[in-house]
Amino acid sequence: MRGLPHEAGGRALRRGRAFDLPGIGTIYAPNITPDSETGIGRYTDAQFDSAVRRGVGPGWRHLYPVMPYASYVKMTEEDVRAIRAYLMSLRPVHAPAPANQVRFPYNIRVAMIGWNLLYRPSGPLPDDPGRTAAWNRGRYLVEAAGHCGECHTPRTMLQALSMTKSYAGAMIDGWLAYNISSDVDSGIGAWSDTQLAAYLSTGHADGRGTAVGPMADVVSHSLRFLTPEDVAAMVTYLRSLPARRSDETIGVVSPETLAQLAPIHSNGERLFAGACTGCHLTDGHGRQVDFAALWGARSLGETDGRNLVRTMVEGGTLQTAHGAMVMPAFGPEYRNQDLADIANYAISHFGNREGHVTARDVAAARGGVSP
Amino acid sequence: MLTLQVNGTAHQVDVPDDMPLLWVLRDVLGLPGTKFGCGIGQCGACTVHVDGKAVRACSLPVSLVGRRPVTTIEGLAEDEVAAEVTKAWLEIDVVQCGYCQPGQIMAAIALLKGNLHPSDDEIDQAMSGNICRCGTYRRIRAAIRNVAGAV
Numbered sequence: 001m002r003g004l005p006h007e008a009g010g011r012a013l014r015r016g017r018a019f020d021l022p023g024i025g026t027i028y029a030p031n032i033t034p035d036s037e038t039g040i041g042r043y044t045d046a047q048f049d050s051a052v053r054r055g056v057g058p059g060w061r062h063l064y065p066v067m068p069y070a071s072y073v074k075m076t077e078e079d080v081r082a083i084r085a086y087l088m089s090l091r092p093v094h095a096p097a098p099a100n101q102v103r104f105p106y107n108i109r110v111a112m113i114g115w116n117l118l119y120r121p122s123g124p125l126p127d128d129p130g131r132t133a134a135w136n137r138g139r140y141l142v143e144a145a146g147h148c149g150e151c152h153t154p155r156t157m158l159q160a161l162s163m164t165k166s167y168a169g170a171m172i173d174g175w176l177a178y179n180i181s182s183d184v185d186s187g188i189g190a191w192s193d194t195q196l197a198a199y200l201s202t203g204h205a206d207g208r209g210t211a212v213g214p215m216a217d218v219v220s221h222s223l224r225f226l227t228p229e230d231v232a233a234m235v236t237y238l239r240s241l242p243a244r245r246s247d248e249t250i251g252v253v254s255p256e257t258l259a260q261l262a263p264i265h266s267n268g269e270r271l272f273a274g275a276c277t278g279c280h281l282t283d284g285h286g287r288q289v290d291f292a293a294l295w296g297a298r299s300l301g302e303t304d305g306r307n308l309v310r311t312m313v314e315g316g317t318l319q320t321a322h323g324a325m326v327m328p329a330f331g332p333e334y335r336n337q338d339l340a341d342i343a344n345y346a347i348s349h350f351g352n353r354e355g356h357v358t359a360r361d362v363a364a365a366r367g368g369v370s371p
Numbered sequence: 372m373l374t375l376q377v378n379g380t381a382h383q384v385d386v387p388d389d390m391p392l393l394w395v396l397r398d399v400l401g402l403p404g405t406k407f408g409c410g411i412g413q414c415g416a417c418t419v420h421v422d423g424k425a426v427r428a429c430s431l432p433v434s435l436v437g438r439r440p441v442t443t444i445e446g447l448a449e450d451e452v453a454a455e456v457t458k459a460w461l462e463i464d465v466v467q468c469g470y471c472q473p474g475q476i477m478a479a480i481a482l483l484k485g486n487l488h489p490s491d492d493e494i495d496q497a498m499s500g501n502i503c504r505c506g507t508y509r510r511i512r513a514a515i516r517n518v519a520g521a522v
Contacts, residue, residue, distance in 0.1 A: 139406075263492045263496065269501075273495065273496055273499035273500070274499045274500065274502075275413070277414060277496075277499060277500045278411075278412035278413050278414070278427055278430075278500040279412045279427070279430060282496070287412070287424075287426050287427065288412065288426045288427055288431040289426075289430070289431060289432070289435055290429045321388075322388055322389055322432040322434050322435050323387075323388065323389020323432045324389070326411070328411045328413070
């Protein structure tokens with residue numbers, strides 16, 4: 001899921017976040033409050049359903065698949081109607097969406113007719129009678145409503161989700177959406193059911209780290225409100241995804257091992273002790289809260305530190321049942337090389353790998369450009 | 372309503388779940404010995420002990436404390452390690468302005484309770500997250516070494 005496209009946080013769904021699509025342009029998620037001019041106030045149930053599940057708005061306006069209608073088409077008509085009923089109960093806000101900036105030939109919206117013929121599934125997935133009710137419910141939540149594959153599955157040249165690499169992980173907005181297939185080395189095959197359920201419902205699992213970036217938004221605004229039964233159903237289905245091996249393998253170093261590591265007296269270690277140990281203890285535990293526990297975190301096993309550097313530069317917020325858990329952003333008081341040193345220390349200490357983060361990577365993350 | 376064990380006493384507090392422990396200690400329980408510094412776990416001025424471990428009270432939602440005992444600088448009057456640390460602090464006159472010192476002392480006591488004879492590396496590791504704008508770091512380290520030598 002791409003964070004929260006219509007901003008259901010403080011500014012309540014009125015104006016969209018921007019999606020930067022390399023080589024294509026910038027697309028803005030529109031107002032979906034009940035405002036009659038700039039929102040969905042005048043949509044009928046049929047028009048709303050068509051936009052959400054067919055990707056065709058009123059006046060035969062073809063939506064771009066940034067709106068994940070290719071996943072939502074698998075939702076039931078009743079659920080989409082229920083979503084509209086909820087949205088119509090919100091306070092209308094008058095706020096036109098900024099104009100999309102889309103390059104040729106992607107700016108030809110009718111081209112989406114052809115894309116839809118090729119890639120949009122025809123409708124809801126019928127329940128598989130050979131599987132349990134929990135598996136079928138989990139499939140519905142993962143494939144349709146949750147649209148997990150929209151970020152976690154790599155895209156083909158034509159921006160369709162790859163069938164052969166389903167859930168094998170993909171880059172999106174400069175973040176690596178991890179491999180969530182059942183592969184033991186590079187997916188979630190080694191996670192326990194308890195860890196998966198904890199991660200989905202709270203954003204943190206002991207020994208697996210804490211959600212940051214777009215996934216923190218997904219947990220903050222969506223997944224943590226699921227019932228325990230639905231979370232368990234998602235776990236059941238995710239477990240059944242075919243294993244897809246990818247380059248990013250997972251390594252877990254236990255707190256017992258971390259506590260025994262001798263100091264290495266590097267610049268990164270020294271800076272980590274001053275700037276990070278207020279919350280992240282070097283034995284991998286969180287000082288105040290478990291949400292700050294770093295042992296087993298995937299971002300610290302990635303040797304190029306993409307997600308780690310983004311998190312250091314942008315900070316992060318995860319909404320929880322105990323309030324917001326906040327990681328402050330590193331500001332200009334730290335040089336690019338300092339942040340690279342901290343990242344490489346953290347990767348070597350917590351991930352037992354040699355980090356390859358450079359000052360250039362940090363500069364690119366600070367500039368908001370992909371390196 | 373939450374029950375909080377602070378300095379050996381159970382307190383009933385009627386506060387929001389996400390209120391930081393520091394706010395509860397200072398504004399609800401009237402224990403101002405623990406100081407507010409940065410509010411984001413970066414400076415260590417608000418260090419207290421939760422279950423014997425040094426934590427930053429500004430970044431700990433009170434609802435996550437649970438039944439673990441909380442000790443603030445006010446709760447150490449009878450503590451032997453605390454008495455040694457206080458003595459060592461006074462002997463070489465560690466303090467300058469003093470604002471960060473409750474946090475420094477709480478961090479030092481937590482270190483010494485887990486490890487009575489810490490190496491310089493271990494002292495640096497444990498104390499690095501506690502900032503002192505007067506720059507009393509060398510005297511803090513010396514005082515901790517003196518305690519380690521004395522016991």
